[in-house]
Amino acid sequence: MSTGMPFRWLRRPTLACAFSLAALLQGAAQAQDSFKLGIVTFLSGPAAESFGVPARHGAEFVIGELNKGSAPAPYNKVGFGGLKIEPVFVDENGGATKQVQELRNLYQRENVDAVVGYISSGDCLAVAPAAEELKRFLILFDCGTPRIFEEAQYKYVFRTAAHATQDNVALGRYMKSRNVKVGTFNMINQDYAWGHDSKADFVATMQQLYPDAKPQADLLPKFGAGQYGTEISALAREKADVIYSSLWGGDLQAFILQAAPRGLFQNSQLVLSAADHVLPSLGEKMPNGAIIGARGAYGLMSPKTPLNDWFFNGYQAQRNVWPVQGAYRITQALLGLKVAVEKAMEQNGGKKPTPEQLAAAMENSEWESPGGKIQMKLGNGHQAIQPIAIGRTRYDPAKKMVILEDIQHFEAECVNPPAHMKSIDWIKAGFPGAKCDGRT
Numbered sequence: 001m002s003t004g005m006p007f008r009w010l011r012r013p014t015l016a017c018a019f020s021l022a023a024l025l026q027g028a029a030q031a032q033d034s035f036k037l038g039i040v041t042f043l044s045g046p047a048a049e050s051f052g053v054p055a056r057h058g059a060e061f062v063i064g065e066l067n068k069g070s071a072p073a074p075y076n077k078v079g080f081g082g083l084k085i086e087p088v089f090v091d092e093n094g095g096a097t098k099q100v101q102e103l104r105n106l107y108q109r110e111n112v113d114a115v116v117g118y119i120s121s122g123d124c125l126a127v128a129p130a131a132e133e134l135k136r137f138l139i140l141f142d143c144g145t146p147r148i149f150e151e152a153q154y155k156y157v158f159r160t161a162a163h164a165t166q167d168n169v170a171l172g173r174y175m176k177s178r179n180v181k182v183g184t185f186n187m188i189n190q191d192y193a194w195g196h197d198s199k200a201d202f203v204a205t206m207q208q209l210y211p212d213a214k215p216q217a218d219l220l221p222k223f224g225a226g227q228y229g230t231e232i233s234a235l236a237r238e239k240a241d242v243i244y245s246s247l248w249g250g251d252l253q254a255f256i257l258q259a260a261p262r263g264l265f266q267n268s269q270l271v272l273s274a275a276d277h278v279l280p281s282l283g284e285k286m287p288n289g290a291i292i293g294a295r296g297a298y299g300l301m302s303p304k305t306p307l308n309d310w311f312f313n314g315y316q317a318q319r320n321v322w323p324v325q326g327a328y329r330i331t332q333a334l335l336g337l338k339v340a341v342e343k344a345m346e347q348n349g350g351k352k353p354t355p356e357q358l359a360a361a362m363e364n365s366e367w368e369s370p371g372g373k374i375q376m377k378l379g380n381g382h383q384a385i386q387p388i389a390i391g392r393t394r395y396d397p398a399k400k401m402v403i404l405e406d407i408q409h410f411e412a413e414c415v416n417p418p419a420h421m422k423s424i425d426w427i428k429a430g431f432p433g434a435k436c437d438g439r440t
Helices: 005-033 048-068 096-108 121-134 165-177 193-209 229-237 249-262 276-285 306-319 325-347 355-362 423-428
Strands: 034-041 084-091 114-117 138-140 157-159 184-188 214-219 242-245 269-272 291-293 366-369 372-378 383-385 388-396 401-410
Touching: 034 048, 034 096, 034 325, 048 084, 048 249, 048 276, 048 306, 048 325, 084 096, 096 114, 096 121, 114 325, 121 138, 121 157, 121 193, 138 325, 157 383, 165 193, 165 291, 165 388, 165 401, 165 423, 184 193, 184 229, 193 214, 193 423, 214 229, 229 249, 249 276, 276 325, 276 388, 276 401, 306 325, 325 355, 325 366
Parallel strands: 034 084, 034 114, 114 138, 138 157, 184 214, 184 242, 242 269, 269 291
Antiparallel strands: 291 388, 366 372, 372 383, 388 401
């Protein structure tokens, strides 16, 4: 009866368990030698071409440079404190409910150490409470609504870029400084958090800087509408000195391509809060003389510094196009995360930081980015302020590209509220404490 077969069958699972244990130990060792990072941006849909994909390209360039230790000082240490950065990219397209589930998957299935992501204000409002519930570290690299940290408090959630208030205050200050006539103004904004908040900030800013200006058309098409014939007709009927819009991505491209041939911008000053990212694709179809922002001092309005030269020239060499706001905003998030990881590692003996240690290191921090200094001054140290620039468009036939001229830069403290005030209250109070060109 004793043929030896039972012992051979027993050895197989024993060996399998040994291999499994070895694989687990190897995986654990690799996890300690790397920093797994979830990155969420639009990779499909109308927001992908001009915003989401450039953000991914910016992340790929920066992560590649950091992993080689090739970034300029003080970012020249390999990876995050010697930990190799392993990105996991996720498409933001699909709506807020889907994004909450994708975020949970990144933390619980992919076991990422942190997540950097989200462009849509609606998505940011949805994922922030989910990350807080899970007690996992999250950086919102974009999205504009001030509501994230003005209506809630978080321990694990940060936004490393200024919110939309600065865009609209800077536009108003720019127009005022150049004596742009604004007796009447029309508006077209997307019907969700970003559009509503941008409109509210712009209207409040106009009430302060142009108290006699009268708002007229107030149009709110849905995100991703694509067709704007009805809205263009309404704007043409309600003639105004200024047409203001916070449209972005494919929506902004479609609006301009449909409105320009109908002469909508010939008798109205076009003012756009976040338009630099559509300039490469629109080219000569972009109206001359439009006043535009880039949601920071980015791209063709970025500062001349060694850090910006490294990023701007390196990105352009890889992609054959200059970097726009999506690429800049994810870059400043990654550099801020690097600063936080390395600060935490200095304090914990060189170990990979926990979410709690990361949050403590990020809170109230500041660092240099290609677009200027980022300071986590709002939202109890969880919300950034930063400089911004505004300029005018002009197509240059010799260069075969849109250039920006008559550029004005604004200090962060000039166009962002103080820590103790909500954005809309600050604007309506007349910008108390604002410091512009060194003056209060």
